[in-house]
Amino acid sequence: MEGADIAEAPGPLSHSALSEPAFLYPATLFGAFSLSFALPALPTSSRRLFSSLVGAIIWVLMFQSAVWMPILLSLVCYGLTRLLYRRRMAGCVVIALAFCFANLMRIKAMMGWLPLPISGDLAFYMFTLRLGTFAFHAEDSQAVPPLTCFMSFMLFFPGIWSGPTLSWRAVQDTFDNPNTKARNFGGFLLKRGYECSMHWLAYLLLPRFNVAAVLEPAFLEHSFWYRLFYINIVLLVKKAEILFCWFIAECTCAAAGVGCDTSALNGVNNDVFMTYNPTLDWSQNIREVIKKWNSSVQTWMALNVYKRLPIKIPLLRKLVTTTISAFWHGWDAGYYLAFSLYPVFELSQDLVWRYRWPMEDRPIMAKFYQVVRWIVSQTFIHYSQMPFVFFTFSASFIAWRAVSYYGFWVMGFFFIMGAILPHTGLEKREPSLQMKQQEKSSSGQQSPEGVKRSLSSQSTSGSLLEEREKEQ
Structure with missing residues (x-):
C-alpha cells in the first residue's frame, strides 16, 4: 500500500512533493488500533500521559519537519480561547484562525515555500476540528x-x-471512567472487521484504475459505456479507501473505551464516534446519503456552525454551513463545486420522488421502482463526487466531458418531469408509519432516543442541547 494512494481521497494531491514512507499510513492506523487496547487497562491517572505520548509520536510521523505547525497553532488557539471565552467569541475566532492557517500552509506547501507532507495535510482535518471543539x-x-x-x-x-471527530466529553469520559475496561465490544469489532475486509478488497483494485488516465485525451477514444464504467469504479474504490480508514479508526475508538456504555448490547455506544453506516450504500435518496456521510463531522458542523449562525432563513444557513465545510476541506475549487451541486441534485430528485408512480402498489413494480431510484441516486452522488477526486474546475469538467455530462442531463430531465407531474393527476407520496420504519431500518437511521443520545454526547451538556432545540 502506498502512502500517497491513501492520501489521495481525502485531501489535495498537489500540496507537497515530499516523499513519504510506504508504511506510514498503515503503521499509524494499525499501530493506534493495537495500542488502544492498553488504554482501558491502565489506571485512570496514567491514561492521559500514555495517550499523549502515542499522539505526540503520531504527530511527528504525520507532520515530519512541519511538526511546529500544530504546536504553534495549538498554543495560539489556547491563548485566544482564554482571552475570548467569556465574550462567547472563542469558538468562531478559533475555527476561523485554524481553518485559514491550515489552508495557508497548504498553499505555501504547493508553492514550495514550506515542507508540509501530504500526511500533515490530512492530519490538519481532525486537528482543526479538535481546536474548535475545545474552544x-x-x-x-x-x-x-x-x-x-x-x-x-x-x-x-x-x-x-483519520477521524472521527470526538467531543470533549467523550474524550474526558475515556480518561476518567474506570469502567471502560469492563465491556464487551467483540460484536462491534467483528462487524466492522468484516466491513473493513470488504473495503480492503475494493481498494486492491486501485492500481488497475488510474485516476490520471481519465484526464488523458486518449481516454475519450474508448466507448461511452467503458468510460462510464471506468470512472464509477474509480469513485467506488476511492470511497472504499476512505471508509477503510474510518472503520479502523472506529474500532480504535471502541477498543480505547470511547463511548463505553455497559447498558448497550456490545458494551459501546457507537453513536459517539460513528463515521458512516454501510447500509446507506443502498439508500434511494441522495439527501440521506449526503447528510450522513462522515456523520461525526456532520454532527460537529450542525452543532457548532449551523445552530450557532445568527441567520433565520434555513436555506441561507445551510449555504453558509456548507461553504464553511468546503473551506475546512481545503481551498481547492472542486470542494466548492461539489457542495454547490448537492442542493441542486437534491431538489431535482425531490420534484420526482414526491409522487407515487403508476402501479407502485404492485410488489413487482415497487421493486422495479426501488432499483430505479437507487440507480438515479447513485448517479447523482457519483457525478457530484467527481470534483472531490479531481479538485480543480478544469479537471472536473474534463471528467464530466468524458461521461458526456450525463449527470446534468439526468438532472435537467428531472426538472422537466417535476414541472409536468403536478398536471398528471398523480398522488403525492405520503409515507405510512410502516414505510418510515422500513426507511429507518434500511438506512441505519437511529431511533429518536438514539439521535438524542448521540447529539447529547457531542455537545457540552444535555441542557445546552435542549436550549438549542428550544431556540430552533
Missing part, C-alpha cells in the same frame, strides 16, 4: 480547562488524523 466547550461552559488537559485532548490518539 466551543470553553465558551459554553464558561470555563477554560488547564493547558495540560487541553494538550491531552489534542493528542488523544484514537482518530487523531
